[in-house]
Amino acid sequence: MGRRALGWTLVLTVLGSWCLAALAVVAGVAPAQAPATRPLPEASDGPVVLVGIPGLTWDLVGDSTPTLHRLAEQGGSAALVLRGPDEVTCAADAWLTVGVGTRTDREALGCGVDATPVWDGAGAREPDLSALTAPARAGGTCVTTHGLIAEPGPGGPPVLDTDTAGLLALPALDPDCRIQLVAATPVYESDRSEVLADLDTALADLVDQVERRDGILVVSGMGQTTSDARAQALIVAPTSHGATPSLLTSGSTRQAGLVQLVDLTPTLLQLAGLEPGTDALPGAPVAETQRHHDAPATAAADLADAVSDAQRLAPWTLGALALILLPLVALGAAVRRWGPDHAPGLLTGSAWCSWPCRQPPSWPVSPRGGGPSSRGPRSSPSSSAPPASSRCSPEVCRAPGDPRWLHPPWSPPSPSSSWGSTRCGRPASGSSVSWGCNR
Numbered sequence: 178m179g180r181r182a183l184g185w186t187l188v189l190t191v192l193g194s195w196c197l198a199a200l201a202v203v204a205g206v207a208p209a210q211a212p213a214t215r216p217l218p219e220a221s222d223g224p225v226v227l228v229g230i231p232g233l234t235w236d237l238v239g240d241s242t243p244t245l246h247r248l249a250e251q252g253g254s255a256a257l258v259l260r261g262p263d264e265v266t267c268a269a270d271a272w273l274t275v276g277v278g279t280r281t282d283r284e285a286l287g288c289g290v291d292a293t294p295v296w297d298g299a300g301a302r303e304p305d306l307s308a309l310t311a312p313a314r315a316g317g318t319c320v321t322t323h324g325l326i327a328e329p330g331p332g333g334p335p336v337l338d339t340d341t342a343g344l345l346a347l348p349a350l351d352p353d354c355r356i357q358l359v360a361a362t363p364v365y366e367s368d369r370s371e372v373l374a375d376l377d378t379a380l381a382d383l384v385d386q387v388e389r390r391d392g393i394l395v396v397s398g399m400g401q402t403t404s405d406a407r408a409q410a411l412i413v414a415p416t417s418h419g420a421t422p423s424l425l426t427s428g429s430t431r432q433a434g435l436v437q438l439v440d441l442t443p444t445l446l447q448l449a450g451l452e453p454g455t456d457a458l459p460g461a462p463v464a465e466t467q468r469h470h471d472a473p474a475t476a477a478a479d480l481a482d483a484v485s486d487a488q489r490l491a492p493w494t495l496g497a498l499a500l501i502l503l504p505l506v507a508l509g510a511a512v513r514r515w516g517p518d519h520a521p522g523l524l525t526g527s528a529w530c531s532w533p534c535r536q537p538p539s540w541p542v543s544p545r546g547g548g549p550s551s552r553g554p555r556s557s558p559s560s561s562a563p564p565a566s567s568r569c570s571p572e573v574c575r576a577p578g579d580p581r582w583l584h585p586p587w588s589p590p591s592p593s594s595s596w597g598s599t600r601c602g603r604p605a606s607g608s609s610v611s612w613g614c615n616r
Contacts, residue, residue, distance in 0.1 A: 212426055212433045214464035217253070217448060218415055223392030224350055225448045226357045227275070227441065228383065229399030230376060231268040232364035235410045235478035242377040244384060245412070248396060249474040252414030253465055255425035255436040256481035257398050264406035264488060268337070268363060269304075271400035271438060272325060275358070278308030278442040278458040302327050308442050308458065309356055312451045316355075323348040324360035344379045350386050355449040359383065363402050384414075393448050397441060406488045408481035411436050413444075413463060424473040428461030434473075434480040436463055 235256070238245045259266055259280075266274065266281075273281040309320045324343025337360055339345065344361040351357060361379075364372050380396070387394045398409025413425060426433050427440040439460035446453055447462040470476050 212431075213467040214426060215467055216462065216464050217393075217413060217444075218420075219450045220355070220393045220415075220448055221391055223387065223390040224355055224357050225393050225395065225445055226350065226359060226383065226387055227395045227397065227445060228344060228359045228361060228380065229268070229272065229275075229397055230344075230361040230364060231271070231398070231400045232366075232402040233396070233398035233410050234407055235474075235481045237364065237373060238410055238412075238474070238478070242373055244377045244381040245396065245410075248384070248394065248412050248414040249410075250422060251420060252412055253423045253425040253463070254474040254477035255411045255434050255463070256408040256477050256484060257411040257436055257438060258408045258430075258484055259406070259438055265404055266400045266438070268360075268400035268402075272358075272360070273304050274438055275399075275441050275445075276304045276306035276308060278439065278456070278460065280439060280459070306358075308454060308456070309445060311454045312446055313354075313356060313449075315454075316449075316451045318356070318449070318451075319351075319354040320356045320358070321351040321354040322358045322360070325358060344383065345375055347379055347382050350383075350390070352390075355451070356445055360399075365402050395441070395445070395448075406485070408484040410477075410481070411463075422470075422473050423465040424468075424470050424476055425463050426466050427463050429459070433466045433468065434477045435484070 238249055240246065258264070270281050303322065303326055306320055306322070313320050324337060324339040324346070326338060326342065337343070339360050339362045342348065344359050348359060361376055362372055364376070384394060394414045396410070396412040396414070398411070401407065401409075411425065414420070424434050425436055427436050427444075429437050429440055437460060439458070440463055441460070443453060443458050443460050444463040
């Protein structure tokens, strides 16, 4: 394949990729722009309750979990993701992310059953919730937690007491606090059938309390329980009458059905009617998309599966592309380095520079003409200056009918002609050949 054919192949490949991207946008597979949104309704006087369930994914929301299924059918739904170098976070780091409003990642090697929630280096019992507590105090209210206090474990390190103080303990909501955080027992891959039924039953009791006080319930996945970066479930269920099912989005993702973990902090403040603190938060409040969806929960589940599959297949796809492209790049480099028509890179660059500005590159004339010579050292400009009769005249070189004036330097030289000998006469011995015209 020649250079011209290779260049056109690359151009057509780029244009084809643009056409495929435009077709995906028109078909609705890829978003062309941020969807039109409307803000979520604020809780009038009731509490805003966040229930965090580590390991909660959309494949768990179904007939086996009637409470979660009913909340998803009546409220807003989205796939909850993490963005950054590490897309896996543990339950403790996820709660810290919600508390401080920015991504916290202390378990860089992934999450496991033995991941312990040490809130800081001094072993604090409660997490840092400054991004929520400061605006709450400014608004004349407070933040209450249920199951987020770390107690000394059997082996010494502190662990979350979610069994006796979290969701499974059926906590009573604090009537004085607008924002309340409820921690749930993690859902592991091996014992989902044993934990889910208990969590769903306890969630039904909490829903009754929120409905009696006309509050808003937010159910969210709160960190992974394995090293698999799967998208999790997010459900926002206003208990007021007239709530309609919708697909959620946020200003940080600008994609229908996709929300980040850092968006939960400004969302809780917005639902409670509180102004954020002085520090800017990286997340944005969750909002409803104005476009009507027949089954928003199903759309959110499908998007979560697509995001999870893309994250899982991305390393394998990049590895396969590297195995294909690296030998091709090595082959191309070898052809350019040892090919029969290869010209030294320095001289080729000199021709590139001299052709547009019509300046002569100074190299010894080749016996064949039209290129550099491989024999002998380069003559100095004073000794290699050709006589006046052998120099190109501007009238001859700039003639519009001269095809060699329009011939670019990257094209191979013609073996039957030479700029120095054909148009300007035979150059003197050791003279420099000019591909352009002296000014």
